[in-house]
Amino acid sequence: MKKLINAVDDVLAESLDGFAAAHADLLVLGEGRKFVRRRTLVPGKVALVSGGGSGHEPLHAGYVGPGMLDAAVPGQVFTSPTPDQVLEAAEAADTGAGVLLIVKNYEGDVMNFEMAAELASMPVERVLVNDDVAVEDSLYTTGRRGVAGTVVVEKIVGAAAERGADLARLKALGDSVNAATRSMGVALTSCTVPAAGRPMFEIGADEMEFGVGIHGEPGRRRDTLRNASTIAEEICAAIAADFGALDGRQALLFVNGFGATPLMELYLMYNAARSRFERHGVSIARSLVGNYVTSLDMAGCSITLSLLDGETLPLWDAPVKTPGLRWGA
Amino acid sequence: MKKLINAVDDVLAESLDGFAAAHADLLVLGEGRKFVRRRTLVPGKVALVSGGGSGHEPLHAGYVGPGMLDAAVPGQVFTSPTPDQVLEAAEAADTGAGVLLIVKNYEGDVMNFEMAAELASMPVERVLVNDDVAVEDSLYTTGRRGVAGTVVVEKIVGAAAERGADLARLKALGDSVNAATRSMGVALTSCTVPAAGRPMFEIGADEMEFGVGIHGEPGRRRDTLRNASTIAEEICAAIAADFGALDGRQALLFVNGFGATPLMELYLMYNAARSRFERHGVSIARSLVGNYVTSLDMAGCSITLSLLDGETLPLWDAPVKTPGLRWGA
Numbered sequence: 001m002k003k004l005i006n007a008v009d010d011v012l013a014e015s016l017d018g019f020a021a022a023h024a025d026l027l028v029l030g031e032g033r034k035f036v037r038r039r040t041l042v043p044g045k046v047a048l049v050s051g052g053g054s055g056h057e058p059l060h061a062g063y064v065g066p067g068m069l070d071a072a073v074p075g076q077v078f079t080s081p082t083p084d085q086v087l088e089a090a091e092a093a094d095t096g097a098g099v100l101l102i103v104k105n106y107e108g109d110v111m112n113f114e115m116a117a118e119l120a121s122m123p124v125e126r127v128l129v130n131d132d133v134a135v136e137d138s139l140y141t142t143g144r145r146g147v148a149g150t151v152v153v154e155k156i157v158g159a160a161a162e163r164g165a166d167l168a169r170l171k172a173l174g175d176s177v178n179a180a181t182r183s184m185g186v187a188l189t190s191c192t193v194p195a196a197g198r199p200m201f202e203i204g205a206d207e208m209e210f211g212v213g214i215h216g217e218p219g220r221r222r223d224t225l226r227n228a229s230t231i232a233e234e235i236c237a238a239i240a241a242d243f244g245a246l247d248g249r250q251a252l253l254f255v256n257g258f259g260a261t262p263l264m265e266l267y268l269m270y271n272a273a274r275s276r277f278e279r280h281g282v283s284i285a286r287s288l289v290g291n292y293v294t295s296l297d298m299a300g301c302s303i304t305l306s307l308l309d310g311e312t313l314p315l316w317d318a319p320v321k322t323p324g325l326r327w328g329a
Numbered sequence: 330m331k332k333l334i335n336a337v338d339d340v341l342a343e344s345l346d347g348f349a350a351a352h353a354d355l356l357v358l359g360e361g362r363k364f365v366r367r368r369t370l371v372p373g374k375v376a377l378v379s380g381g382g383s384g385h386e387p388l389h390a391g392y393v394g395p396g397m398l399d400a401a402v403p404g405q406v407f408t409s410p411t412p413d414q415v416l417e418a419a420e421a422a423d424t425g426a427g428v429l430l431i432v433k434n435y436e437g438d439v440m441n442f443e444m445a446a447e448l449a450s451m452p453v454e455r456v457l458v459n460d461d462v463a464v465e466d467s468l469y470t471t472g473r474r475g476v477a478g479t480v481v482v483e484k485i486v487g488a489a490a491e492r493g494a495d496l497a498r499l500k501a502l503g504d505s506v507n508a509a510t511r512s513m514g515v516a517l518t519s520c521t522v523p524a525a526g527r528p529m530f531e532i533g534a535d536e537m538e539f540g541v542g543i544h545g546e547p548g549r550r551r552d553t554l555r556n557a558s559t560i561a562e563e564i565c566a567a568i569a570a571d572f573g574a575l576d577g578r579q580a581l582l583f584v585n586g587f588g589a590t591p592l593m594e595l596y597l598m599y600n601a602a603r604s605r606f607e608r609h610g611v612s613i614a615r616s617l618v619g620n621y622v623t624s625l626d627m628a629g630c631s632i633t634l635s636l637l638d639g640e641t642l643p644l645w646d647a648p649v650k651t652p653g654l655r656w657g658a
Contacts, residue, residue: 055593
């Protein structure tokens with residue numbers, strides 16, 4: 001294992017300390033490093049809280065800040081945060097309008113966020129993200145996995161929260177953005193969790209994992225590595241088939257790197273995916289290309305298509321100021 | 330070689346097409362894909378033009394846009410752009426106030442940008458970036474190499490250009506920012522150029538290249554991989570020694586990933602570097618952590634310290650709207 005770390009047990013703590021110091025203008029680290037919270041809360045705004053296992057940076061802590069999350073709860077690498085972490089984050093972020101939990105669909109996350117919600121004294125709603133069309137059940141998941149589409153949900157719901165939408169409205173919006181968002185990924189290499197010290201899975205020099213999850217979970221099949229166009233063709237076809245009719249719709253096309261794939265390849269995949277979706281009649285109104293929901297040092301990428309409408313497009317465009325996603329008015 | 334590509338000869342073209350399509354609101358691709366230019370030029374503003382070999386994305390094309398570059402010239406991977414590319418970009422970007430070329434110190438780049446400057450009919454000045462303290466001469470370089478500090482020069486000079494500074498002033502500012510900026514890197518793995526199909530260099534499973542260049546050039550020594558604190562200690566000491574007195578200065582601390590290193594490790598390195606520079610009496614006023622000047626799929630990072638003063642700090646903070654660096658007022 002080749003990593004820029006000190007002791008394996010200290011990786012998350014030292015990384016969070018660096019993260020909090022680098023972004024001290026935007027956020028603070030909670031006691032015991034249990035959560036990351038915006039430095040300045042907006043009174044009366046619904047608090048958005050997300051989280052999950054670490055190793056997907058900038059997700060989730062990197063999306064804390066004006067226009068997106070109020071707090072994020074980092075678990076150990078690829079491990080759900082505990083219910084008390086989630087509860088403390090919710091309490092620290094709530095300003096009286098309630099808390100919306102944005103949860104990726106993994107059994108541990110679902111259970112621990114649910115326990116926190118039951119213990120919470122403020123009104124709590126939950127949006128479950130399950131955008132991965134690759135497989136129906138998986139290693140840690142009943143149903144579909146929540147992957148890169150989580151960023152889209154957090155961004156759009158975050159903008160609506162900033163504009164004063166109430167808890168019920170944000171819950172409905174989050175559910176509808178999730179329903180309008182589909183993803184699928186491919187891995188060329190495995191990733192290595194520091195504490196394990198070895199790759200999550202074995203993969204041959206000429207192989208890819210088609211439909212991989214963001215923790216290296218198996219996808220649809222192990223196959224010989226194909227060229228970019230062939231991979232894009234199949235992923236886009238799977239996403240389009242899952243949507244059903246796409247003709248005449250406008251969408252965000254999001255090509256997400258898993259951590260070790262050069263931007264050059266991600267833009268090449270974007271190019272391949274864009275032409276395929278356009279053939280399905282989709283108008284690509286917005287684009288996002290880069291490492292936004294990673295899997296440590298895994299090589300590969302996912303493609304996400306998220307349909308936008310007259311309400312959600314301006315919310316996507318609204319200002320955001322977080323370590324991982326940032327733009328002005 | 331495991332890459333998300335089609336034919337090796339088409340990698341750059343397909344990637345540029347995707348890049349231009351994804352960022353069509355900000356920029357246009359020149360004829361024959363010779364350069365990338367801002368979609369809308371600012372009449373009377375000095376044009377900033379940079380470029381170099383591809384494979385360092387988002388550098389340079391990713392820094393084209395308001396507040397930073399006017400045009401960028403992409404060579405083939407790790408290969409200097411041609412003089413005619415640079416000349417065409419300069420002509421396409423000039424609005425009458427002249428052109429400032431920002432050039433990383435590699436022999437090919439220096440020669441080709443110089444030839445373009447000689448052929449140009451408008452006033453041209455050049456800023457040479459050579460921030461790498463690792464070694465004096467190197468594989469493609471006489472003197473010091475230009476590495477991650479290039480982003481800092483482009484950002485600060487870009488902001489000053491936007492505010493109307495003239496060519497002579499921008500040249501002087503660029504030289505002084507370069508002189509106030511020092512970097513050094515470490516590689517844990519090699520990178521693989523698509524056309525070569527094999528790693529640039531061999532490196533053992535327990536080794537690091539200490540002081541590596543952004544094309545995998547040899548650094549100070551090949552050594553056993555050390556822990557993050559030890560690596561940060563030595564890099565920060567080398568940078569501090571090169572600066573001489575640092576006590577009481579304020580600076581930007583920039584930890585740059587080479588492409589395949591997780592953000593988690595980059596923040597951990599930032600944490601280690603920050604405490605060391607603070608011990609040297611530096612006040613870390615601004616921070617940048619992420620993949621900004623990459624080396625394809627190389628694992629590792631560089632640390633850059635750039636001293637800021639009453640003039641350059643507000644220029645660093647000024648709004649910027651490019652694919653690779655973006656923030657509001």
